[in-house]
Structure formats: structure tokens, C-alpha cells
Amino acid sequence: MASEGQRDVLERIADALERLAPPVTDVVDLATGDAFFCDGHGTKAIAPFRPIDIDLLTGIDPQKARLLDNTSRHASGHAAHDALLWGSRGMGKSALAKSAVRSLQAQGQDIALIEAPSDQLEKLPALFDMLAAVRRQFILFIDDIGFAEGSSEPRLLRSMLEGGANQRPANIRLYVTSNRRHIVSRQMSEQDDPINPRDAVDDQLALSDRFGLRLGFHAASQDAYLAIITKYAEKHGLSFDREDALLWAKQRGSRSGRVAWQYIVELAGRAGIILA
Known part of the structure; x- marks a missing residue:
């Protein structure tokens, strides 16, 4: 029979092993998730x-x-x-x-x-x-x-x-x-x-x-870039200035959908609006 000291050592070892063990994760159901x-x-x-x-x-x-x-x-x-x-x-x-x-x-x-x-x-x-x-x-x-x-x-x-x-x-x-x-x-x-x-x-x-x-x-033309901003702005109830939008792209060295969205985030921030 283990002494009290031995039991204490074993318990500490068990605790340490439990902390080292990877957490149990839920099984992912691949048949139902999106x-x-x-x-x-x-x-x-x-x-x-x-x-x-x-x-x-x-x-x-x-x-x-x-x-x-x-x-x-x-x-x-x-x-x-x-x-x-x-x-x-x-x-x-x-x-x-x-x-x-x-x-x-x-x-x-x-x-x-x-x-x-x-x-x-x-x-x-x-x-x-x-x-x-x-x-x-x-x-x-x-x-x-x-x-x-x-x-x-x-x-x-x-x-x-x-x-x-x-x-x-x-x-x-x-x-x-x-x-x-x-x-x-x-x-x-x-x-x-x-x-x-x-x-x-x-x-x-x-x-x-x-x-x-x-x-x-391919990289967006100026008209395509402005069209992307227009659609985003309409979706979120924002208005924008054409020259301001073009300056935003010029400062970033590119026109793209990502740059257009970043401009929309900027507009929303200026207006104090939270984008969902």
C-alpha cells in the first residue's frame, strides 16, 4: 500500500499529465455544417x-x-x-x-x-x-x-x-x-x-x-472601381464624393474591390456608422 507521501506524488504527476494532455474537442459533423x-x-x-x-x-x-x-x-x-x-x-x-x-x-x-x-x-x-x-x-x-x-x-x-x-x-x-x-x-x-x-x-x-x-x-478600371464603391455605398446607406474616392485609391497605389471596401469602412467611420 502506498504511503501518504507516495500518494501525494502520484496525484501531482496525474495533475501534471492532465494539464499536458490536449483538450477534448467536439467531433465536427461534416454532414451538416456550412x-x-x-x-x-x-x-x-x-x-x-x-x-x-x-x-x-x-x-x-x-x-x-x-x-x-x-x-x-x-x-x-x-x-x-x-x-x-x-x-x-x-x-x-x-x-x-x-x-x-x-x-x-x-x-x-x-x-x-x-x-x-x-x-x-x-x-x-x-x-x-x-x-x-x-x-x-x-x-x-x-x-x-x-x-x-x-x-x-x-x-x-x-x-x-x-x-x-x-x-x-x-x-x-x-x-x-x-x-x-x-x-x-x-x-x-x-x-x-x-x-x-x-x-x-x-x-x-x-x-x-x-x-x-x-x-x-484584372485590376479595376477607374469606372469599375467607382461602380464597386457605389454598390457598397447604396447597400449601407452612405454617400461619397467621387474625387475623394479616387484620391483614396491613388494614395494606396491601386484600384480594387478590397481598396473600395476599405474606403467604405472609412466613410462609415466618418459617419459614425457600424458596418454589419
């Missing part, structure tokens, strides 16, 4: 899932129509493409991917969004196995993807998209955003690496070719 985030260590629900109203996304009507149509096909269980959304920063690539899913959910379609970080691609096969067992359709969203020179990740993702042992299941389509059309590093050049540099470039060009739907997003 959106989830998978960080490579676990999956958690995104609640509430409230991306921007798709009708507010202005100046990208062709891209919006094509991605909505593709997402609707997938939600219905029909043939659909993996999609690469590429182009200028702040022009609505990420917002559109999320809003398209939310728009269909609002119409009663059984589809969910799973967001995964771009630096955890090697863990996607395990996620595929988990999602394949769920009887619903998923959009796997990977934002702002880019690869370092010499990275093996282009080949890994290419294998998932087509023909590899880790090919994604039929109930999953990948929506990926990138600032560059061919997902090639800005620093990559054939002169930088004397050992088969062309192979690295070809890997990444071959990856972009695996996306059946490729949508380009």
Missing part, C-alpha cells in the same frame, strides 16, 4: 459562415456567372471542374469562391466549403479520405497558393487533380486562388538554377493546366 477549416491537425466548423453577398461583388460578372454555374453543377452531383482563380490582389477571387458556395446553400443546395492552408498540401490525402465517406458535395478551397523554387508541391497537387494515387474523390472539387496565372514563383528563371530548371517550370505550368476552369481577375 463551412469548415482544416489546418492539418484537425477540422473545425466556421460558424457563422457569412461571406459577402454575391450580388455585391461588382465588376466581375463573367467570372461570377461561370463559377456559380460550375459550383451548381457540382452541388447537383453533375460533372464539374476544379477551378483556378488567378489575377490581381483584392479583386474578389477569395470572396467569390466563398460567396458562390453560400449562394447555393441559400437556395437549398447541399454543399459545403472546406478551407485548407496552402502550406499543408501533404495532409490533403487524409482529408480526402474523411470527406469521401460523407454523402454530400464539397468545395475544397485553398487561398493564395504559391510554391518556392524546387518545391515538390506542384507535383503533389497535380497528382490530386488528375491521375495520381491521391486523386481527390468525386464529391470534392478544388477551388484555388493565385496571384499568377501559371502559379510560377516570381523569382523563378531558367538562369537561376543550372540543374534542369525547365523541369521545375514545366511542373507548375502542368499544374495550372489541370484546372478545367481558369478565371482571370
Whole structure:
């Protein structure tokens, strides 16, 4: 029989182990939630899932129509493409991917969004196995993807998209955003690496070719920028001065949907209004 001193030691050890043990997390029901985030260590629900109203996304009507149509096909269980959304920063690539899913959910379609970080691609096969067992359709969203020179990740993702042992299941389509059309590093050049540099470039060009739907997003013209601000302002009951809006963009060195929204936040702040 343990002495009182020994029992005290054992109790302290047990307390220490309990503090070190990871907390017990609730099991995520992938069959019912609207959106989830998978960080490579676990999956958690995104609640509430409230991306921007798709009708507010202005100046990208062709891209919006094509991605909505593709997402609707997938939600219905029909043939659909993996999609690469590429182009200028702040022009609505990420917002559109999320809003398209939310728009269909609002119409009663059984589809969910799973967001995964771009630096955890090697863990996607395990996620595929988990999602394949769920009887619903998923959009796997990977934002702002880019690869370092010499990275093996282009080949890994290419294998998932087509023909590899880790090919994604039929109930999953990948929506990926990138600032560059061919997902090639800005620093990559054939002169930088004397050992088969062309192979690295070809890997990444071959990856972009695996996306059946490729949508380009370009910097906003002055008229498009002002149209975006107008729609946001009407939505939130704000008025604005055209020259002030243009000065805002000039000071930031770009015109985009993101810069337009930042201007709306500024207007709301000036007016003492809280944006929902």
C-alpha cells in the first residue's frame, strides 16, 4: 500500500499529465455544417459562415456567372471542374469562391466549403479520405497558393487533380486562388538554377493546366472601381464624393474591390456608422 507521501506524488504527476494532455474537442459533423477549416491537425466548423453577398461583388460578372454555374453543377452531383482563380490582389477571387458556395446553400443546395492552408498540401490525402465517406458535395478551397523554387508541391497537387494515387474523390472539387496565372514563383528563371530548371517550370505550368476552369481577375478600371464603391455605398446607406474616392485609391497605389471596401469602412467611420 502506498504511503501518504507516495500518494501525494502520484496525484501531482496525474495533475501534471492532465494539464499536458490536449483538450477534448467536439467531433465536427461534416454532414451538416456550412463551412469548415482544416489546418492539418484537425477540422473545425466556421460558424457563422457569412461571406459577402454575391450580388455585391461588382465588376466581375463573367467570372461570377461561370463559377456559380460550375459550383451548381457540382452541388447537383453533375460533372464539374476544379477551378483556378488567378489575377490581381483584392479583386474578389477569395470572396467569390466563398460567396458562390453560400449562394447555393441559400437556395437549398447541399454543399459545403472546406478551407485548407496552402502550406499543408501533404495532409490533403487524409482529408480526402474523411470527406469521401460523407454523402454530400464539397468545395475544397485553398487561398493564395504559391510554391518556392524546387518545391515538390506542384507535383503533389497535380497528382490530386488528375491521375495520381491521391486523386481527390468525386464529391470534392478544388477551388484555388493565385496571384499568377501559371502559379510560377516570381523569382523563378531558367538562369537561376543550372540543374534542369525547365523541369521545375514545366511542373507548375502542368499544374495550372489541370484546372478545367481558369478565371482571370484584372485590376479595376477607374469606372469599375467607382461602380464597386457605389454598390457598397447604396447597400449601407452612405454617400461619397467621387474625387475623394479616387484620391483614396491613388494614395494606396491601386484600384480594387478590397481598396473600395476599405474606403467604405472609412466613410462609415466618418459617419459614425457600424458596418454589419
